[in-house]
Amino acid sequence: xxxxxxxxxxxxxxxxxxxxxxxxxxxxxxxxxxxxxxxxxxxxxxxxxxxxxxxxxxxxxxxxxxxxxxxxxxxxxxxxxxxxxxxxxxxxxxxxxxxxxxxxxxxxxxxxxxxxxxxxxxxxxxxxxxxxxxxxxxxxxxxxxxxxxxxxxxxxxxxxxxxxxxxxxxxxxxxxxxxxxxxxxxxxxxxxxxxxxxxxxxxxxxxxxxxxxxxxxxxxxxxxxxxxxxxxxxxxxxxxxxxxxxxxxxxxxxxxxxxxxxxxxxxxxxxxxxxxxxxxxxxxxxxxxxxxxxxxxxxxxxxxxxxxxxxxxxxxxxxxxxxxxxxxxxxxxxxxxxxxxxxxxxxxxxxxxxxxxxxxxxxxxxxxxxxxxxxxxxxxxxxxxxxxxxxxxxxxxxxxxxxxxxxxxxx
Amino acid sequence: xxxxxxxxxxxxxxxxxxxxxxxxxxxxxxxxxxxxxxxxxxxxxxxxxxxxxxxxxxxxxxxxxxxxxxxxxxxxxxxxxxxxxxxxxxxxxxxxxxxxxxxxxxxxxxxxxxxxxxxxxxxxxxxxxxxxxxxxxxxxxxxxxxxxxxxxxxxxxxxxxxxxxxxxxxxxxxxxxxxxxxxxxxxxxxxxxxxxxxxxxxxxxxxxxxxxxxxxxxxxxxxxxxxxxxxxxxxxxxxxxxxxxxxxxxxxxxxxxxxxxxxxxxxxxxxxxxxxxx
Numbered sequence: 001x002x003x004x005x006x007x008x009x010x011x012x013x014x015x016x017x018x019x020x021x022x023x024x025x026x027x028x029x030x031x032x033x034x035x036x037x038x039x040x041x042x043x044x045x046x047x048x049x050x051x052x053x054x055x056x057x058x059x060x061x062x063x064x065x066x067x068x069x070x071x072x073x074x075x076x077x078x079x080x081x082x083x084x085x086x087x088x089x090x091x092x093x094x095x096x097x098x099x100x101x102x103x104x105x106x107x108x109x110x111x112x113x114x115x116x117x118x119x120x121x122x123x124x125x126x127x128x129x130x131x132x133x134x135x136x137x138x139x140x141x142x143x144x145x146x147x148x149x150x151x152x153x154x155x156x157x158x159x160x161x162x163x164x165x166x167x168x169x170x171x172x173x174x175x176x177x178x179x180x181x182x183x184x185x186x187x188x189x190x191x192x193x194x195x196x197x198x199x200x201x202x203x204x205x206x207x208x209x210x211x212x213x214x215x216x217x218x219x220x221x222x223x224x225x226x227x228x229x230x231x232x233x234x235x236x237x238x239x240x241x242x243x244x245x246x247x248x249x250x251x252x253x254x255x256x257x258x259x260x261x262x263x264x265x266x267x268x269x270x271x272x273x274x275x276x277x278x279x280x281x282x283x284x285x286x287x288x289x290x291x292x293x294x295x296x297x298x299x300x301x302x303x304x305x306x307x308x309x310x311x312x313x314x315x316x317x318x319x320x321x322x323x324x325x326x327x328x329x330x331x332x333x334x335x336x337x338x339x340x341x342x343x344x345x346x347x348x349x350x351x352x353x354x355x356x357x358x359x360x361x362x363x364x365x366x367x368x369x370x371x372x373x374x375x376x377x378x379x380x381x382x383x384x385x386x387x388x389x390x391x392x393x394x395x396x397x398x399x400x401x402x403x404x405x406x407x408x409x410x411x
Numbered sequence: 412x413x414x415x416x417x418x419x420x421x422x423x424x425x426x427x428x429x430x431x432x433x434x435x436x437x438x439x440x441x442x443x444x445x446x447x448x449x450x451x452x453x454x455x456x457x458x459x460x461x462x463x464x465x466x467x468x469x470x471x472x473x474x475x476x477x478x479x480x481x482x483x484x485x486x487x488x489x490x491x492x493x494x495x496x497x498x499x500x501x502x503x504x505x506x507x508x509x510x511x512x513x514x515x516x517x518x519x520x521x522x523x524x525x526x527x528x529x530x531x532x533x534x535x536x537x538x539x540x541x542x543x544x545x546x547x548x549x550x551x552x553x554x555x556x557x558x559x560x561x562x563x564x565x566x567x568x569x570x571x572x573x574x575x576x577x578x579x580x581x582x583x584x585x586x587x588x589x590x591x592x593x594x595x596x597x598x599x600x601x602x603x604x605x606x607x608x609x610x611x612x613x614x615x616x617x618x619x620x621x622x623x624x625x626x627x628x629x630x631x632x633x634x635x636x637x638x639x640x641x642x643x644x645x646x647x648x649x650x651x652x653x654x655x656x657x658x659x660x661x662x663x664x665x666x667x668x669x670x671x672x673x674x675x676x677x678x679x680x681x682x683x684x685x686x687x688x689x
Contacts, residue, residue, distance in 0.1 A: 113674070119557070195556045195575075198522070199538045206526040211612045214514075214521050217623045227620060228520045232427045235520070235615035251626035275535045275570065279563040282553065289559030296675045317676065350673055352666070371673075373666060379655060389669075391662045392655040401663035409667065410677060 096256040098156050101138035104186035105131040107155065108177070109143040110165060110194050116149050118247060118347075119192040125252040126245030127190040128154035129219045133256070137187070140263060150260035153252070157263040164269075165196060172272035174203040180267055181208070193244045205242040212242040217249040286318045291337065294320035297348040297369075299339055301356020302326045303377065306396050310354070313403045316410075322346065324356050340365040355395035358383025414545055414568075416456045418506040419445050420497075420525075421482065423463065423470035424516025432466070434473040437512035439581035441574040445510055446478055446582075448543050455545075458483060458504065462493050468594065475592030476584025484596045494524070498531040500597070507568040508550070513539060513575055522573070523612075529571050537564055539575035 107127035109120045116124075124141060131137040138156035141147075144164045164173060177200070181189060189204060191197035198214055205212035213235070218225040224240050227233075286296060298319040300310050304327075314321045323333035325340055339346050341361035351369040355376060356362065363386055366372060374387035375398050384390045391398065419442050426433040442459065449455045459482045461471055471482050485496055501509065514522035529536045541561070542553040554562045555577045566572070654662070670676035 195539045195554065199536075202521070202523050202526045202538075203536070205521075206523060206530050209612065211521050211523055211614050213615070226521075226615070227623070228517065228617065230424060230427055230516050232620055233517075233617045234620045235617055237615045238613075246623075249623060249626055253627075275567040276537055277565040279551065279565055282561040282563055284559060284561055286559070293558050295558045296670075317670070319675075350670065350675055373669070375662070379653065384651070384653060387651050389652045390654065391657060391665075392653070393657065393659055393662055397659040398662050398666075401659040402666060405660070405663050405667055406676070 093255060093257045096133060096156075096258050098136065098138050098259070100136075101156070102136040104138055104140045104157075104184045106177070106180065106184075106186050106189045107139055107141045108164070108189065108191050108197070108200065109141055109147060110192040110197055111143060111147055112145070112165065114145055114148055116147055116153055118252075119194050119197070120147075121153055121252045122245050122247045122250050123190050123192045123197070124150075124153045124155055125250045125254075126216075126219050126243060127188070128254070129250060130188050130190065130221060130224075130240055130243070131156075132221055135221070139258075140184070140186070141260065151257050152254070154254055154258055155260040156258055158260050159263045159265050161265070161267070161269065172270045174200060174207055175270045175272070176267055177204050178207050179270075180265060183265075183267070188240045188243060190243050190245065193247055198244055201242050201244050208241065210239075210241040211237070212244065213237045213240065214244045215246045216243050217246045219243065219245060219250065285315075286320045287314065289320055291320060291322060291339065291344045292347060294346070295349045296320065297322050297339070297346050297351045298354065299323060299346075299351065299356060300327055300333070300354050300395075301362075303355025303357075304332075304395050304399075306399070307332050309396065309399050309403065313399045313406075316403055316406050319352070320348075324359075324362050353383050353387065354399065356383060357381045358386055414452065414455050414507050414550065416458060416504070416506050417445050417448070418501065418504065418509045419457065419459045420509065420511040421459050421461045421471070421474055422512070422515055423461070423467040432470045434470050434584075435512060435516045436581065437514065437516075437574060437576060439474065439477065440576070440578045441510045441512050442474060442477060442479065443581040444540070444543055444574060444578055447579070448545065452545055458506070460485060460497070460500070462487050462497060465594070465596070471594055472589040472592065473584045476586065476589030477582050478585075478588060479592060481593045481595055484594050486596060486598045494527045494531050498528060501528075501532065508566070509534075509569070509571045511571065511573055513573045521614075525571050525573050527612075532569075532571075534569045534571060536571045536573065537566060538573040539577075540572050541575050541578045543572070 105127045107123050109116070109123060111117055111120050124139065127139045127141075131139050139154055141150055141153075141155035141158040142161055142164060143158070144160070144162060146160060147158075150158055161176070177189065180186075189201075191201040193215060201212045201214065213224045213226045216224040216226040216237075219240065222239060224237050224243055226235050226237070226246075228235050286294060289295075291297070296317070296319045298310075298314045298317065299322040300307070301324045304310055311321065313319075321333060322337050322339045322344075325338055325342060327333055328335050328338040328343070336344075338344065339362065340359075341364045343365060345365050345368060347368045349370050351366055351372045353366075353372060353374045353376075356374075357376070357378070358374070358381055360382070363382065366386070371389075372383075372387040374381075374383045374390045375393055375395050376383060376390065377392065377394055379390075379392050419438075421438050421442065422435050423432045424435045425431070445455075445457055449457055457479070459474065459479050461467065461482055462485045464486055465484070471484070475482060485500060487493060487496060509525075509528070511525045514520045515524070525536055525538075537552055537554065539555050540552045541555045544551045544553075549565045550568070552564050552566055552572060554564060555575045556562055657665075667676055
């Protein structure tokens with residue numbers, strides 16, 4: 001209530017200023033639009049009254065730390081201007097609480113470590129989109145281990161089922177899930193768009209007796225749309241029972257926080273006969289993994305002099321090699337190893353940028369990298385602005401040390 | 412391990428470029444896997460099965476051009492259930508392994524047919540296989556997962572295998588072989604199968620494809636265009652850690668410690684698996 005009154009008063013104040021400034025403009029709506037664009041400059045008005053903040057000329061000048069870390073003179077002397085107020089209101093998210101859910105949408109997560117990977121986030125976001133915010137339906141996240149970050153990702157409830165993502169075929173995950181679907185009377189089950197997730201989705205759908213929507217890009221409460229194999233048709237599914245959501249087509253950011261409270265389910269995994277035995281993952285050299293999906297990328301730029309050392313370090317650390325456009329032009333790496341606007345986009349978990357300046361075109365290729373570590377001799381290089389950790393040192397020296405220490409640790 | 416017979420399920424799809432029926436690329440990759448297996452183990456017998464009618468003959472000729480001598484055609488009557496038809500036939504043939512593509516080219520492409528078949532025959536399914544190796548004691552299949560992870564599985568018999576698009580690409584058909592191949596039609600005359608037909612699962616309705624809309628990056632649906640642009644293009648701009656004047660040894664040890672924390676660097680004791688976060 002107070003915010004609405006303040007906003008109305010502020011709008012009127014803004015409008016009066018703008019109309020005074022733009023006497024020529026006939027349309028008051030146009031004047032207000034100009035005022036909105038210049039809103040950020042109107043930082044010196046109080047949010048409650050819309051009046052200009054009165055500065056005490058005799059007060060001691062205070063310093064605040066700006067976003068860049070440098071101290072800045074606080075012009076408002078401690079009072080919060082309107083744009084900072086609005087930013088604070090925007091950044092603090094309300095919590096979406098659900099007391100008695102009328103139904104459940106189950107999201108089966110894939111993560112083996114305690115973190116959510118992008119496929120898990122898409123799965124939860126899809127479940128959230130199917131459940132909606134007003135219908136009283138809760139999103140129940142199922143995972144094998146306790147996962148951090150479920151509140152921001154959209155889960156109302158969570159439950160642990162040990163052995164859920166078991167890779168062998170000696171437990172019947174889908175029998176447990178269908179029993180859970182009957183017990184909780186849930187309308188939809190969402191899986192991750194991974195190999196295990198799609199397999200579980202198809203098996204569960206066959207058990208229940210529906211056709212699953214694999215790779216759906218449009219999701220609603222009652223229907224969803226997926227692309228057909230040849231790319232020519234859209235398949236519209238009536239009723240969303242078993243779904244896999246395509247990554248990148250569901251919004252994973254929310255303007256609410258959610259309570260990811262624990263839910264007790266009295267179910268355990270049912271044993272099935274193991275006709276297919278899991279022999280474990282193969283030790284493939286990382287260099288053979290396609291660059292778009294490689295988890296660990298070592299990228300060399302024009303600042304590297306010793307390329308044989310670079311190749312040896314990549315082999316020793318078991319990293320996928322990549323290079324910038326300049327490096328591929330000169331022939332140090334083949335063209336299919338190029339990362340950037342005209343090359344591949346990397347979605348690595350860790351991306352080490354050695355001796356590259358970070359031109360805008362290269363930064364476009366590393367937008368989706370989770371963590372970027374930059375080693376560069378120049379502290380003003382644009383890669384330093386993008387990187388999570390930057391070291392100002394010579395790339396060749398650091399590579400030699402990495403090789404030596406890694407060899408020591410693995411011998 | 413003695414592999415007696417392998418069945419390959421072939422389907423046909425429409426080529427969007429010219430409207431003609433063609434072989435499905437993923438089924439061709441499945442056939443390629445089995446042909447490569449037969450080249451290594453000549454004792455393996457191979458039977459290719461297609462459900463449909465003779466109007467798909469051009470597509471079947473393309474498959475036979477890859478080196479397949481014969482294709483069995485199961486004629487599907489109107490209103491009959493393909494799952495019941497195929498499971499009935501496969502039970503009579505007693506196969507060790509059934510290989511199929513991961514999804515059909517047309518008509519929904521949910522990839523659920525091998526799973527319906529596995530439920531009808533009560534045998535397990537292994538999806539997304541890229542390689543098959545027959546050793547002395549077992550049949551080992553390599554499954555393709557995300558981030559370049561390849562998982563090995565030992566398969567008992569009988570089982571159904573679904574082939575991933577990452578499998579080796581299929582060979583091109585040769586005209587002479589395509590002409591020389593035979594198509595054996597098996598007409599299902601006994602109405603018992605059709606009478607007991609379980610109504611097929613209600614699939615999706617198809618419509619011409621509309622452009623897919625990517626999700627917005629920012630959380631606030633009321634964000635202005637300026638805010639959305641800034642959310643997408645903003646760099647860290649000072650929010651990252653900057654270390655100046657450190658020695659190379661210290662930098663290297665910090666990087667290796669971080670890699671170990673994430674789980675991407677092996678140490679002396681642990682076994683290394685690509686892409687698994689510990």
